[in-house]
Structure formats: C-alpha cells, structure tokens
Amino acid sequence: xxxxxxxxxxxxxxxxxxxxxxxxxxxxxxxxxxxxxxxxxxxxxxxxxxxxxxxxxxxxxxxxxxxxxxxxxxxxxxxxxxxxxxxxxxxxxxxxxxxxxxxxxxxxxxxxxxxxxxxxxxxxxxxxxxxxxxxxxxxxxxxxxxxxxxxxxxxxxxxxxxxxxxxxxxxxxxxxxxxxxxxxxxxxxxxxxxxxxxxxxxxxxxxxxxxxxxxxxxxxxxxxxxxxxxxxxxxxxxxxxxxxxxxxxxxxxxxxxxxxxxxxxxxxxxxxxxxxxxxxxxxxxxxxxxxxxxxxxxxxxxxxxxxxxxxxxxxxxxxx
Numbered sequence: 001x002x003x004x005x006x007x008x009x010x011x012x013x014x015x016x017x018x019x020x021x022x023x024x025x026x027x028x029x030x031x032x033x034x035x036x037x038x039x040x041x042x043x044x045x046x047x048x049x050x051x052x053x054x055x056x057x058x059x060x061x062x063x064x065x066x067x068x069x070x071x072x073x074x075x076x077x078x079x080x081x082x083x084x085x086x087x088x089x090x091x092x093x094x095x096x097x098x099x100x101x102x103x104x105x106x107x108x109x110x111x112x113x114x115x116x117x118x119x120x121x122x123x124x125x126x127x128x129x130x131x132x133x134x135x136x137x138x139x140x141x142x143x144x145x146x147x148x149x150x151x152x153x154x155x156x157x158x159x160x161x162x163x164x165x166x167x168x169x170x171x172x173x174x175x176x177x178x179x180x181x182x183x184x185x186x187x188x189x190x191x192x193x194x195x196x197x198x199x200x201x202x203x204x205x206x207x208x209x210x211x212x213x214x215x216x217x218x219x220x221x222x223x224x225x226x227x228x229x230x231x232x233x234x235x236x237x238x239x240x241x242x243x244x245x246x247x248x249x250x251x252x253x254x255x256x257x258x259x260x261x262x263x264x265x266x267x268x269x270x271x272x273x274x275x276x277x278x279x280x281x282x283x284x285x286x287x288x289x290x291x292x293x294x295x296x297x298x299x300x301x302x303x304x305x306x307x308x309x310x311x312x313x314x315x316x317x318x319x320x
Contacts (some may be wrong), residue, residue: 003088003292004030006063008078009070010034010043011163013092013165018047019069020281026289029067033059060085065292071163072096076105083112086171088292091118093300094176094309102309117291117299120184120308120319124283127258128185129244130269132249135189140245146190148182149228150174151238155209166209169202173209174229175312176272181255182241183217183225183308184300189243190219192307198227198243198315215315227315256280262312 005027006275007014014034021029030050034040040052053059060066066082067090068075076096082089089109095102095118109116122128134140155174156166166172187193198215202208215227242251248262250269256276259266273279290297 002026003065003289004031004063005065005067006030006031006033006053006059007067007069008033008045008059009068010036010039011069011090012160014039014069015043015046016277017069018043018050020278020285021045021067023278024282024285025256026285027065031059031062034070040317057081060087060273065090068092071165071283072176076101079105079116080108083109083114083116086112086114088115089117090288091116091305093118093120093180093305094312095305096309097171097176097313099306099310099313102306106203106306109302115292115294116302116304117288117297118305119284120181120300120305121280121284122181122185122252123188123300124287125256125280125281126270127252128188128257129283129298130258130296131252132188134250135243137240137247140243140248140250141247143189144244144246145224145226146182146186147240147242147244148179148186148225148227148229149238149240149242150178150182150213150227151233151235152231153233153235153237155211155231157237168207169209170207173316174231175200175210175213175316178239179213179227179229179315180312182227183311184304185241185252186217186225187304187307190221190225193217193219193225195311195314196224198317200316210316213315217311253311 019030021027032050032052033056060082065088069092196216200210203213211231213229217225240253251259251266256268260269287297287299
C-alpha cells in the first residue's frame with residue numbers, strides 16, 4: 001500500500017527526500033508545507049502534482065506519514081501535533097538543540113505509540129551493515145577505537161548556503177549536522193559513548209557556529225572515539241570515519257565509500273554505486289516501510305538520537 005506522505009520543510013533535505021520518495025513505490029509525497037513561498041515553488045517545480053497546503057496542521061491532517069525536514073527548533077511542535085493525530089513520523093536529526101526539550105519529546109512520542117524513526121542517513125547503508133557484520137564476526141580482531149576526521153574549506157558548504165540557519169550557533173554547525181552522523185555510527189559499533197573532554201572554537205561573532213572541534217569519547221570498555229574537525233583553508237571536503245581493528249581497519253569516506261587496510265593503504269571494499277545517494281536513500285526508505293509496519297528495521301531510534309544529541313550539545317560547550 002502506498003503511504004500518503006507529508007513533507008514539512010522544503011529546503012535542501014526536504015526537496016531531496018521529495019525527489020527520492022517520488023521514485024519509491026511505497027510513498028506518495030503529495031502534501032507539502034514550508035513557511036517560505038520560494039521553497040514551496042521549488043518543490044512544486046520538482047513535483048507539479050503535489051499540493052502545498054495552507055498550514056502545517058493541514059498537511060498533517062491530510063497524510064499518514066509526516067517527514068519533518070524543518071530546522072531543529074520547530075521540530076518538536078510539529079512532531080507532537082502529528083503524534084496527537086496518530087500519524088507516523090520520520091524526523092530529521094537532530095531532535096532539537098535543547099536536551100531537556102528533546103527528552104520530553106521522546107517521552108511523549110513513546111507514550112503516543114506511533115511509529116517513529118530518525119534519519120541518520122547511514123543507518124541502513126551498505127557500509128554500516130557490512131562493518132557491523134565484520135565486527136560481530138570477529139574478522140577485524142579487537143576493535144581498538146574510532147577516529148573521526150572532518151575538514152571543510154567553508155561552512156556551510158556551497159550546496160548548503162540556501163539553508164542560512166546552518167551557519168548560526170543557535171541551531172547549526174558541523175558538529176550537529178555532520179559529526180553527529182559519525183557519533184551515531186560509532187555507537188552502533190561500540191555501544192553508548194561518554195564524553196571525556198572536548199574543546200570547541202568559535203568566531204568573534206558570537207552568533208556564528210563553531211569552526212573547530214576536538215573531542216575524546218569512550219565506550220563502557222574505555223575504547224576511544226577521537227574527533228578532529230575544522231573549517232578553513234583551500235582544501236576539498238574531508239569526511240572520514242575509521243573503525244580501527246587489530247587485524248584490519250575499515251574507513252568510511254563521504255558517508256558511503258567503504259575501504260579496508262591491513263596496515264597499508266586503504267583499499268576499496270566493493271564497487272561504488274553509480275548514484276550512492278539514490279542507493280542510500282532507497283535503503284532508508286525501505287527500512288522506514290518496515291518500521292511503519294511494525295517490523296524490525298535498521299533506522300535510528302528516538303533513544304539513539306537523544307543519546308547522540310546529548311553528546312553533541314555537551315561537546316559544543318567551550319572547555320579548556
């Protein structure tokens with residue numbers, strides 16, 4: 001059965017999901033809303049048969065699944081409105097920027113007993129699935145830790161510039177938007193993490209988001225996750241997560257490119273798909289159908305998303 005789907009928030013992520021839901025046989029993303037008329041127009045150019053509704057409440061009422069791609073702060077109110085109507089919810093991450101507010105959101109959504117998942121984009125991907133299997137089998141040997149390296153010439157990146165809120169400290173920044181994905185991945189491998197120390201740097205303009213992040217986290221066994229992230233300088237984007245094993249290690253670059261090393265150069269694991277974004281989003285949407293039908297799935301749970309948010313917000317506090 002095709003699921004009547006609403007998309008609230010028609011910026012970069014909302015329009016990207018609209019594109020991929022339209023080519024998936026399980027979804028009919030026909031109901032749209034955004035407070036920005038320009039964003040609505042861009043979405044309609046992409047999906048001329050869809051309808052832009054007069055309000056978020058109207059789009060929720062018309063649909064069975066609500067995908068929330070709006071900025072973090074308004075996300076809670078929309079999610080609770082959808083839950084009160086018995087609608088399934090697919091949330092972008094982070095759940096929010098205030099941990100207490102997000103903890104309350106999780107509690108209320110659990111009580112509402114509606115299907116909910118959070119869109120950590122690697123959750124159902126080939127890389128995380130394959131590495132998790134290799135860790136469980138013991139093929140990689142002892143898992144010694146994780147290294148996360150993220151560097152950008154500028155933030156937001158060029159393709160993100162229309163989402164202006166990403167450059168501000170209140171809701172944006174690379175720690176919330178990118179490093180959070182790799183913390184989620186790390187917890188799937190190592191289990192829950194605890195922040196040991198962190199140091200974040202900010203511009204002189206106090207409204208702007210962080211430019212540097214250093215941190216050490218550990219799991220219950222003391223195995224470390226090391227984070228090094230920076231913005232600035234003429235360089236290509238670098239987004240790497242390395243799972244270090246005593247026999248061999250695995251590295252995920254740019255969210256999907258999986259490679260392995262036994263001590264030398266990292267070599268590709270498998271062949272890169274022609275369209276990795278399409279493959280990755282289809283896997284997410286396939287697992288979302290499992291979630292909506294009450295079956296086991298690989299998508300991020302509310303509890304996982306809240307744990308990652310707590311780590312991120314603690315990391316963003318300047319420490320010396």
